[in-house]
Amino acid sequence: MKAWFAQTRAEVRMNVRRGETLLLTIGIPVLLLVFFSLTHVTTSPALHRVNFIAPGILALCVLSTSLVALSIATGFERSYGVLRRLFVTPLGQRRLIGAKIGGVLVTEAIQVLVLSLVALALAWHPRGGATGALEVVALLLLGSAGCAGIGLLLAGQLRAEVNLAASNGLYLILLLVSGIVVPVSSLPSFVRHVVVGLPSGALAEGLHRVLGQGRSPTTADWVSLAVWAVLAPLLAARTFRFD
Amino acid sequence: MFRVQFNDLIHGREVDAPSSQSSLDEFRFTTQLREINHVVKPTEGPKGSLERLGSRVVSNAVEMRNLTVSFGNVDAVDDVTLHITYGEVATLLGPNGAGKTTAVETLLGFRSPSLGSVRVHGLDPVRDHREVVARTGALLQRGGVWFPMTPRQVLDLTATYYEAPRETAELLTLLDLDRCARTPWRRLSGGEQQRTLLALALLGRPKVLVLDEPTTSVDPEGRQVIRDIIRAERDRGCALLITTHELDEAERLADHLVILHQGRVVAQGSQLDLAGEPELIVETSGPVDPAALAAILKCEVRSDGPLRVRCTIESSPERIAAVTTYLTSIGLSMVSMRTRASLEERYLDLIADERKGTRP
Numbered sequence: 001m002k003a004w005f006a007q008t009r010a011e012v013r014m015n016v017r018r019g020e021t022l023l024l025t026i027g028i029p030v031l032l033l034v035f036f037s038l039t040h041v042t043t044s045p046a047l048h049r050v051n052f053i054a055p056g057i058l059a060l061c062v063l064s065t066s067l068v069a070l071s072i073a074t075g076f077e078r079s080y081g082v083l084r085r086l087f088v089t090p091l092g093q094r095r096l097i098g099a100k101i102g103g104v105l106v107t108e109a110i111q112v113l114v115l116s117l118v119a120l121a122l123a124w125h126p127r128g129g130a131t132g133a134l135e136v137v138a139l140l141l142l143g144s145a146g147c148a149g150i151g152l153l154l155a156g157q158l159r160a161e162v163n164l165a166a167s168n169g170l171y172l173i174l175l176l177v178s179g180i181v182v183p184v185s186s187l188p189s190f191v192r193h194v195v196v197g198l199p200s201g202a203l204a205e206g207l208h209r210v211l212g213q214g215r216s217p218t219t220a221d222w223v224s225l226a227v228w229a230v231l232a233p234l235l236a237a238r239t240f241r242f243d
Numbered sequence: 244m245f246r247v248q249f250n251d252l253i254h255g256r257e258v259d260a261p262s263s264q265s266s267l268d269e270f271r272f273t274t275q276l277r278e279i280n281h282v283v284k285p286t287e288g289p290k291g292s293l294e295r296l297g298s299r300v301v302s303n304a305v306e307m308r309n310l311t312v313s314f315g316n317v318d319a320v321d322d323v324t325l326h327i328t329y330g331e332v333a334t335l336l337g338p339n340g341a342g343k344t345t346a347v348e349t350l351l352g353f354r355s356p357s358l359g360s361v362r363v364h365g366l367d368p369v370r371d372h373r374e375v376v377a378r379t380g381a382l383l384q385r386g387g388v389w390f391p392m393t394p395r396q397v398l399d400l401t402a403t404y405y406e407a408p409r410e411t412a413e414l415l416t417l418l419d420l421d422r423c424a425r426t427p428w429r430r431l432s433g434g435e436q437q438r439t440l441l442a443l444a445l446l447g448r449p450k451v452l453v454l455d456e457p458t459t460s461v462d463p464e465g466r467q468v469i470r471d472i473i474r475a476e477r478d479r480g481c482a483l484l485i486t487t488h489e490l491d492e493a494e495r496l497a498d499h500l501v502i503l504h505q506g507r508v509v510a511q512g513s514q515l516d517l518a519g520e521p522e523l524i525v526e527t528s529g530p531v532d533p534a535a536l537a538a539i540l541k542c543e544v545r546s547d548g549p550l551r552v553r554c555t556i557e558s559s560p561e562r563i564a565a566v567t568t569y570l571t572s573i574g575l576s577m578v579s580m581r582t583r584a585s586l587e588e589r590y591l592d593l594i595a596d597e598r599k600g601t602r603p
Contacts, residue, residue: 006403010389010396017391081387085443088351088381091404092373243353243385 004095004102011103014073016110021069025111029064030118033057036181037122043186046212054119054126055211056180058136059143059204061111063174066104066144067200071151071167072160074100078243079160087242097152097237104148108140127214135210135217142225143203149232150199156240174200179208196220199228304329304451304482305350309359312345312506319345321506322359327482327499329450332473334493335486336590337503343486344384346503347455350484351381363451377405380449382440382457388428394439395424398446405447414442419468433460441469445476452476454485458492470496490587502590504597510589518583519592523554525566526578539565547588550578558582 015021036042037050046052077083086096116124128135154163154170176182177191178200184192195201202224206217305327312320320342327333335343348354349361352368352375361368368375388397395411402408415424418438423431431439437460444452454473458466473483473496487493493500494514501511510517523540524547525531531552537544542556556562563580570577584592 003403006400010392010400014389014391077389080390081383081385082389084353084383085386085388085440087353088376088379088383088386089401089404089443090373090377090447243348 003091004098007091007095007099008102008106011099012106015065015069015103015107018073021073024064024069025061025107026114029057029060029111029115032060032181033115033118034122037119042182045183045185048123048125050119050122050124051126051212052183052208053181054115054122054124055207056204057115057119058112058140058211059178059200059207060175060180061108061115062140062143062147062203063171063178063180063200065107065111066147067151067174068167068171069107069151070100070104070148071155072164074152074155075158075160075163075167078155078241081243083242093237093240093242097233097240100152101145101148104144105141108144112140126211128210129214131216132210132214136207139203139206139210139217139221139225142222142229143199145230146199146225146228146232149228149234149236152236152240153232156236174198177201179204196224199225199232202228302328303362304331304364305333305484306362306365307346307350307359308361310346310349310356310361311358312342312349312354313357318357318506320349320503323501323503323506323508324359325501325508325511327451327484329482330477330480331498332477332483332485332496333499333501334497335484335501335503336488336490336493337509338594340505341503342506343503344455345506347381347383347453347484347486350453351376351379351383377447378449379451379453380444380447381453382437382444382455384455384459386440388436388439388443390429391427393423393425393427394420394431394435394442397428397439398442401443401446407448408446409448414445417445417468417472418442419465434462434465437461438465438468441472445472450481452481452483454483456487457485458487458489466492490585490590494586500586502593504594509593509597514586517586517589519589520555521557521582522584523556523558523562523566524551524581524584524588525554526551526580527570527575528578529573529575531570531573531575536566536569539569553584553588 015025033050033053036053040049044052074083126132151167154166158166174180177187177195178198179187179195180200184195184201184205187195196205196218202221206221206225209215209217209221303326305325307323307325310320310323311318323342323346325333335346337343349356350363350368352372355369363375364378366375392400394415398411398414402411415421418441420435420438420442423435426435428436428439437457441454441457444454457469461469470492473485477483485493485496498513499511500514500517502509502517527550530549531546533544533546533552536552536554540554540556540562542554544552544554547553554566558580567577
């Protein structure tokens with residue numbers, strides 16, 4: 001427990017001190033939130049644009065931290081031999097991955113706080129009440145687990161440079177096709193059918209329903225997120241390489 | 244004989260009767276320990292001491308038996324057998340690609356043997372990985388630290404992984420890292436990084452220390468620090484396996500030398516074992532005709548560089564006098580003389596023979 005706690009604290013410290021991670025986890029989401037809330041470059045199902053954009057941006061926080069930042073940082077840790085060295089200490093794979101997930105969750109809590117404050121400053125009116133808040137937490141946790149699994153899967157398999165490109169490419173694609181800033185109804189019909197199958201799609205959809213419409217997520221949202229939350233980390237743990 | 248007996252005890256096989264009173268005493272002591280079957284801390288002791296691991300007693304800290312590690316059709320390590328006892332320093336020598344790092348990585352559980360077996364503290368490094376690394380320190384090639392972290396921070400963090408770690412402040416002083424204790428990793432010199440990695444390897448009070456090229460990019464002063472630590476660790480009963488290209492380091496430190504070439508053991512043993520046949524190695528002030536000297540000494544003489552000849556013959560005052568007289572007669576003098584080949588000379592001979600395929 002002591003090792004896990006110390007490692008988690010170190011992960012958080014490194015996350016908040018890394019300039020590129022801050023840009024990815026705070027800078028870009030704030031920029032997108034403000035830009036898409038104040039301009040009309042995309043359609044919005046909500047009358048007040050920020051009420052549609054803010055839940056999507058919360059989904060983007062999970063995507064940027066759990067998947068992209070985690071994947072890139074872990075890929076470079078492997079490339080620089082940090083993971084090799086950790087392999088010959090008693091830290092162990094479970095505690096290392098546990099600490100990474102802990103670090104991700106703390107970073108996401110900071111992100112959600114900062115972005116919620118920015119959104120509220122843009123006159124965001126979240127809906128859902130207390131039940132909705134619990135549903136949001138559950139959605140964010142499941143989404144984080146699924147995205148972290150995908151991020152570690154990439155980091156455990158690809159060379160750091162290839163992983164950097166792949167993670168950023170995936171980030172851009174998922175940003176555009178997951179209903180985060182572009183409404184799913186504006187997407188081509190074949191994309192609309194697969195969105196709920198993506199962890200980011202199911203997460204954004206669920207958050208839009210709770211925070212935008214005051215309704216519960218659909219069964220399909222929960223099932224999709226739960227499947228990703230179980231399968232992706234399992235697959236990552238089975239295929240993860242330290243060198 | 245003694246080593247075999249205790250290995251056999253561990254594996255529960257029938258053992259030979261002890262051959263002397265002292266080994267009989269140790270035999271009884273070990274048997275009692277097995278019967279008591281209690282958890283005890285590892286002992287600290289001199290070379291060849293026993294280690295208690297739970298209810299088991301192990302004499303070999305590291306044991307490779309007919310180890311083969313293959314990548315596709317290539318055997319990076321080919322049928323290597325090696326034993327290292329507690330309190331012993333063994334070095335793996337060999338050219339690049341000889342299989343040293345692969346052997347070390349297999350020892351640390353990065354990969355499983357293709358054939359044969361590896362045991363560290365009597366444990367399987369893959370199956371019992373956590374127990375093995377808790378008692379083993381390792382300095383790896385390409386083993387890094389998070390760039391923004393300082394030596395003090397990474398030592399403090401890594402100390403939380405161990406049950407009874409050494410003090411960070413003590414290790415910083417021991418490895419002469421006090422001055423750079425607050426410098427981020429990316430700004431440390433190569434030598435400072437290497438010493439930080441060694442400090443990390445020592446943090447858990449290891450009973451086996453694996454050092455993969457520990458003196459790479461370390462200045463002479465830093466090398467001396469590392470040498471002193473290696474000796475101190477050996478003296479407290481730690482087993483050390485060191486891979487190196489630095490033959491003078493190996494000559495200074497090793498109790499047991501293993502020379503690898505293309506994954507195979509070319510030679511292994513003590514420095515005396517590897518010294519080869521007695522020779523007369525003479526450095527001269529000018530070039531010498533080996534044939535003329537061979538005629539005088541009635542032995543094989545070969546040039547080993549422009550100003551050195553190696554005579555395959557044991558030294559004696561008469562032979563030394565004969566060489567001196569000959570050199571004086573052609574207007575030269577003797578600069579130095581040795582009666583055994585250095586480790587570097589033996590190493591180069593063995594590797595050259597391997598490459599020519601002249602060794603059996």
